[in-house]
Amino acid sequence: EDKVVQSPLSLVVHEGDTVTLNCSYEVTNFRSLLWYKQEKKAPTFLFMLTSSGIEKKSGRLSSILDKKELFSILNITATQTGDSAVYLCAVEGNYGGSQGNLIFGKGTKLSVKP
Amino acid sequence: NAGVMQNPRHLVRRRGQEARLRCSPMKGHSHVYWYRQLPEEGLKFMVYLQKENIIDESGMPKERFSAEFPKEGPSILRIQQVVRGDSAAYFCASSPENSYNSPLHFGNGTRLTVT
Numbered sequence: 064e065d066k067v068v069q070s071p072l073s074l075v076v077h078e079g080d081t082v083t084l085n086c087s088y089e090v091t092n093f094r095s096l097l098w099y100k101q102e103k104k105a106p107t108f109l110f111m112l113t114s115s116g117i118e119k120k121s122g123r124l125s126s127i128l129d130k131k132e133l134f135s136i137l138n139i140t141a142t143q144t145g146d147s148a149v150y151l152c153a154v155e156g157n158y159g160g161s162q163g164n165l166i167f168g169k170g171t172k173l174s175v176k177p
Numbered sequence: 178n179a180g181v182m183q184n185p186r187h188l189v190r191r192r193g194q195e196a197r198l199r200c201s202p203m204k205g206h207s208h209v210y211w212y213r214q215l216p217e218e219g220l221k222f223m224v225y226l227q228k229e230n231i232i233d234e235s236g237m238p239k240e241r242f243s244a245e246f247p248k249e250g251p252s253i254l255r256i257q258q259v260v261r262g263d264s265a266a267y268f269c270a271s272s273p274e275n276s277y278n279s280p281l282h283f284g285n286g287t288r289l290t291v292t
Binding site: 067099104105106108111151153163164168169170 | 181208210212217218219220221222225233235236268270272280281282283284285286
């Protein structure tokens with residue numbers, strides 16, 4: 064069965080700390096892995112990863128994928144209170160012509176204290 | 178350039194009533210996806226539609242749930258005879274026609290509460 068497991072489930076840090084969020088997966092015919100940030104409303108897209116070893120970076124956030132070991136990490140450096148959110152990891156497999164059927168993890172709830 | 182629009186934002190229904198959730202995709206997008214997020218759970222895929230076609234409904238409950246995406250107008254997720262267990266946030270996402278390796282962008286969701 065396809066699944067995504069995120070760890071830790073929750074994390075409390077202080078402003079300025081660096082955090083690493085983990086995502087491991089099992090999926091049929093891997094197509095891509097995505098990271099989203101969810102505050103009170105819509106999940107907002109952060110990164111899409113399809114190839115191993117290539118770091119994607121956006122400001123203080125970065126992510127990398129290891130397709131051999133079936134995991135990804137999301138790093139946030141110099142955290143700010145505005146980074147407080149639930150971070151969701153999702154994978155998409157190749158389901159015979161369908162698309163958009165993402166398997167989501169339960170998320171990591173990050174709280175950044177001032 | 179408006180994003181995915183969902184309405185209503187909040188919907189309260191009594192057990193046994195019908196719930197209709199609407200989703201207007203981003204401009205130029207012809208594919209729509211519905212997801213459900215139960216409390217303390219991750220998002221779960223429900224259905225993938227193109228205009229006038231259901232492509233993948235593997236995540237839809239077998240009874241009481243239906244979805245459509247007509248030629249004109251928004252996509253509708255319909256839940257008949259709602260029960261308390263249907264209380265959840267329902268998110269819609271859209272993508273353009275050639276969207277392999279394009280991320281899904283989600284709307285703000287409809288929070289359904291069944292009393």
